[in-house]
Amino acid sequence: MERRGGLPVTAADLDLCAGEPIRIPGSIQPHGALLVLDPDSGHLLQASANAATFLGGGAQIWAARLAAATGLQPVDGYLTIADDGRALLLTGQRTAQGLILELEEAGGGADAAQRQLRRFLDRVEDIDTVAEIAAAAAAEVRVLTGFHRVLAYRFDADGHGTVIAEDGDGTLPSYLDLRFPASDIPAQARELYRVNRLRIIPDAGYSPVPIEPALSPLDGRPLDLGGCGLRSVSPIHLEYMRNMGTWSSMSVSLVVDGRLWGLVSCHHGAPRRVDPRVRATCEFLGRVVSQQIGARVRSAQSQRRIALKRIESGLLVPLARVEGLAEGLIAHPGLWMALTGAEGAAILLDGEVTSVGRVPPADAIRRLGAWLRQGREDPIFATSCLSTQLPEAGQYAENGSGVIVAAISGLHDDAIFWFRPEVVETVRWAGERSKEEPGSDGRIHPRRSFAQWKEQVRGCAIPWMDAEIESARDFRNAIVDFVLRRAEERAALTEELQRTNKELESFSYSVSHDLRAPFRHIVGYAELLRQRETALDEKSQHYLASIVDAAMAAGRLVDDLLRFSHLGRTSLHAARIDMDKLVAEVRRAVEHEHPGRDIEWRIGRLPAAWGDAGLLRQVLLNLVGNAVKYTRDRNPAVITIAGRADERETEYKVSDNGVGFDMAYVGKLFGVFQRLHRAEEFEGTGIGLALSKRIIERHGGRIDADGTLGVGATFCFALPRHR
Amino acid sequence: MTDLRPILLVEDNPRDLELTLAALAKCNLANEIVIARDGAEALDYLHCRNGFSDRQPGDPAVVLLDLKLPKIDGLEVLEQVKQDPQRRQIPVVMLTSSREERDLVRSYELGVNAFVVKPVNFNEFHEAIQDLGMFWAILNEPPPYLQAGR
Numbered sequence: 040m041e042r043r044g045g046l047p048v049t050a051a052d053l054d055l056c057a058g059e060p061i062r063i064p065g066s067i068q069p070h071g072a073l074l075v076l077d078p079d080s081g082h083l084l085q086a087s088a089n090a091a092t093f094l095g096g097g098a099q100i101w102a103a104r105l106a107a108a109t110g111l112q113p114v115d116g117y118l119t120i121a122d123d124g125r126a127l128l129l130t131g132q133r134t135a136q137g138l139i140l141e142l143e144e145a146g147g148g149a150d151a152a153q154r155q156l157r158r159f160l161d162r163v164e165d166i167d168t169v170a171e172i173a174a175a176a177a178a179e180v181r182v183l184t185g186f187h188r189v190l191a192y193r194f195d196a197d198g199h200g201t202v203i204a205e206d207g208d209g210t211l212p213s214y215l216d217l218r219f220p221a222s223d224i225p226a227q228a229r230e231l232y233r234v235n236r237l238r239i240i241p242d243a244g245y246s247p248v249p250i251e252p253a254l255s256p257l258d259g260r261p262l263d264l265g266g267c268g269l270r271s272v273s274p275i276h277l278e279y280m281r282n283m284g285t286w287s288s289m290s291v292s293l294v295v296d297g298r299l300w301g302l303v304s305c306h307h308g309a310p311r312r313v314d315p316r317v318r319a320t321c322e323f324l325g326r327v328v329s330q331q332i333g334a335r336v337r338s339a340q341s342q343r344r345i346a347l348k349r350i351e352s353g354l355l356v357p358l359a360r361v362e363g364l365a366e367g368l369i370a371h372p373g374l375w376m377a378l379t380g381a382e383g384a385a386i387l388l389d390g391e392v393t394s395v396g397r398v399p400p401a402d403a404i405r406r407l408g409a410w411l412r413q414g415r416e417d418p419i420f421a422t423s424c425l426s427t428q429l430p431e432a433g434q435y436a437e438n439g440s441g442v443i444v445a446a447i448s449g450l451h452d453d454a455i456f457w458f459r460p461e462v463v464e465t466v467r468w469a470g471e472r473s474k475e476e477p478g479s480d481g482r483i484h485p486r487r488s489f490a491q492w493k494e495q496v497r498g499c500a501i502p503w504m505d506a507e508i509e510s511a512r513d514f515r516n517a518i519v520d521f522v523l524r525r526a527e528e529r530a531a532l533t534e535e536l537q538r539t540n541k542e543l544e545s546f547s548y549s550v551s552h553d554l555r556a557p558f559r560h561i562v563g564y565a566e567l568l569r570q571r572e573t574a575l576d577e578k579s580q581h582y583l584a585s586i587v588d589a590a591m592a593a594g595r596l597v598d599d600l601l602r603f604s605h606l607g608r609t610s611l612h613a614a615r616i617d618m619d620k621l622v623a624e625v626r627r628a629v630e631h632e633h634p635g636r637d638i639e640w641r642i643g644r645l646p647a648a649w650g651d652a653g654l655l656r657q658v659l660l661n662l663v664g665n666a667v668k669y670t671r672d673r674n675p676a677v678i679t680i681a682g683r684a685d686e687r688e689t690e691y692k693v694s695d696n697g698v699g700f701d702m703a704y705v706g707k708l709f710g711v712f713q714r715l716h717r718a719e720e721f722e723g724t725g726i727g728l729a730l731s732k733r734i735i736e737r738h739g740g741r742i743d744a745d746g747t748l749g750v751g752a753t754f755c756f757a758l759p760r761h762r
Numbered sequence: 763m764t765d766l767r768p769i770l771l772v773e774d775n776p777r778d779l780e781l782t783l784a785a786l787a788k789c790n791l792a793n794e795i796v797i798a799r800d801g802a803e804a805l806d807y808l809h810c811r812n813g814f815s816d817r818q819p820g821d822p823a824v825v826l827l828d829l830k831l832p833k834i835d836g837l838e839v840l841e842q843v844k845q846d847p848q849r850r851q852i853p854v855v856m857l858t859s860s861r862e863e864r865d866l867v868r869s870y871e872l873g874v875n876a877f878v879v880k881p882v883n884f885n886e887f888h889e890a891i892q893d894l895g896m897f898w899a900i901l902n903e904p905p906p907y908l909q910a911g912r
Binding site: 548552555556558560562564565566587594595598 | 775777778781784829830858859860861862863880881882883884885887888
């Protein structure tokens with residue numbers, strides 16, 4: 040059994056190394072006597088070897104006396120008077136091995152202690168902070184007990200201890216602010232401290248008093264002294280105490296919410312007795328202080344919760360306004376980190392890492408996200424020592440020892456991370472003030488404990504408060520709602536759009552069928568009439584021709600409109616297009632429509648295009664058709680078609696020497712039904728250029744026009760190159 | 763066209779019917795022209811049933827079929843004809859108002875022999891009707907995959 044560190048002189052802790060039978064030392068300390076009675080018969084089963092001398096009378100006689108006095112029931116603080124007039128305080132507990140009775144001499148000072156305690160109780164209500172309560176408790180215990188030095192410890196969630204308050208007369212060195220590793224108090228000792236709230240060693244030089252017989256007559260086992268105040272401690276612990284110059288020690292447990300929150304630990308440079316009733320007062324004080332601390336801790340937690348809630352809403356409000364989650368978070372780095380009191384934060388979305396503050400490398404965050412998804416149901420994961428669970432995290436401990444992860448997607452690794460750095464850097468080095476260490480063998484001193492504490496907290500961050508973890512959870516839930524709501528809104532919008540599209544489609548489908556028919560009928564009947572009435576006068580012939588023209592124009596309009604609306608619905612079939620060939624074909628088609636025109640074509644080499652041949656053919660038909668149409672008064676008409684290409688796009692130009700247009704109206708040129716000429720001057724529906732623009736834009740290209748009235752026009756369109 | 767089997771014209775719109783008949787009349791076709799006013803009637807004729815149970819047996823030389831029809835629409839009539847082993851040889855010409863590509867695509871998928879978008883211009887329509895004696899005339903729309911660049 041080798042003790043590894045040195046929590047300085049908490050009473051009885053050194054005998055609590057893992058595995059040591061701390062509850063069955065087989066002996067007690069000599070400042071009291073112990074008797075074990077048969078719970079049924081009241082017969083004496085076992086007794087400490089000093090019983091007769093300590094009590095001043097035979098153990099058997101005392102057994103009978105005490106059996107009668109207690110009725111063989113457990114007692115606590117029962118005063119009895121010995122034959123020589125000493126007041127003895129009796130404590131009795133029932134165990135499977137019998138009724139264990141402990142007797143200790145009760146001295147004076149108890150009433151004074153009670154008065155002192157009352158004053159403390161009045162005062163403690165008004166103390167605000169945990170640290171101040173701890174300081175008051177240390178001072179109070181010192182007044183009550185007269186120990187040279189009283190320390191108040193606090194344990195963190197991992198069991199590491201910090202001295203948060205101290206009261207002393209300078210006889211013993213100050214340990215204020217020192218930190219001690221969790222290993223100083225093994226788990227089974229912690230458990231004993233939690234249940235058994237006070238321990239005392241009045242004299243580190245005591246000789247243990249054996250219990251006789253050693254084994255219980257009831258079950259044949261050594262007597263369990265776990266609940267006994269007189270329990271003897273390890274000789275090695277006593278040796279350490281002597282080496283440290285602390286000849287007496289006492290500690291009172293501080294238990295908050297059922298957890299060993301801390302200790303009030305007392306030391307003295309010489310042996311020191313503390314009256315059992317004063318000790319009881321100290322234990323009571325410990326309970327009061329525990330409750331007060333619990334209230335302060337809970338209040339601090341709830342205050343923290345309120346503050347975090349405020350931060351959360353401060354962050355959620357602007358988030359609801361922006362499109363992207365990552366963009367919203369990065370715009371408020373302070374709030375984002377403050378949400379959990381982190382020093383760095385990151386969000387992983389679709390493999391993209393966005394971060395602020397001190398965070399591990401992006402790759403590491405991605406791997407962390409993937410690692411967390413493995414078999415975890417709770418969307419929230421929090422640790423203050425990541426590397427103990429994920430060894431590779433040791434590489435970025437300086438930034439990411441503590442982490443809270445909130446998974447925000449059931450399907451992906453998407454998550455929000457908060458990081459805290461390794462604690463060694465963030466803690467004040469407190470060991471400096473005690474340079475000279477007591478102890479002859481150097482095996483135990485606070486500096487060594489501090490070194491060991493550093494070793495144990497390597498890779499660990501300041502633990503997350505419950506409120507901070509809950510804050511991450513609340514935020515995550517809000518975000519998930521928000522993300523889901525966004526997705527739902529988008530889905531609803533898409534659905535709505537699809538519905539509208541479908542309506543439009545069936546509308547234009549009906550139109551294409553039904554709207555053309557009446558015009559067809561008008562033209563048909565007019566033609567039939569003209570063929571039938573061969574003797575129509577000129578005027579009648581003109582009327583008939585006008586009817587036909589008007590109906591045909593309306594028919595064309597319907598066709599053009601349908602083509603235009605169609606464009607939004609049909610998909611592009613993009614491919615490489617030989618523009619030389621396409622332009623030649625369009626030229627032939629246009630010439631066919633305008634027979635007898637004298638046109639001088641100047642067509643250069645054109646770069647190949649990337650696009651939908653059918654649609655681009657319509658554009659060219661339109662532009663070239665316009666060029667021919669608006670040059671009908673020119674002789675010859677000159678139509679130039681040229682092209683060029685750079686690494687980004689291919690560009691085509693159709694120029695003519697026609698009537699041109701006023702640049703003041705260039706903005707209207709590409710609008711639906713926008714015409715710059717009177718109908719009788721140039722025929723047309725006013726849709727052609729709008730259609731062309733729509734086609735080019737669907738290709739991701741651009742189209743523009745340049746013209747001078749009476750001189751000519753140039754239309755130019757560019758298409759992005761294929762990548 | 764020397765085939766004297768009848769032409770089956772399926773058309774519900776009386777004006778289109780009249781204009782089509784006028785155009786056909788100008789072609790001086792000797793064929794009898796049988797008229798059905800909806801898809802069901804067209805199928806009855808082809809199957810010699812209901813109102814046509816006592817007609818002279820034999821398939822028409824061609825079916826001129828409007829796309830939008832009451833009861834059973836043109837595409838369905840087309841589908842039934844082309845899936846019937848005994849009747850799939852009958853040439854079917856779709857006559858339609860619509861330039862809708864999906865109608866065109868669907869018609870060719872179903873095995874239409876020609877697809878004519880009724881032009882607004884009556885003279886063109888007249889020509890189209892005249893050319894119907896010979897298939898694959900000027901206004902036939904080729905299957906979409908034969909169109910430029912598609």
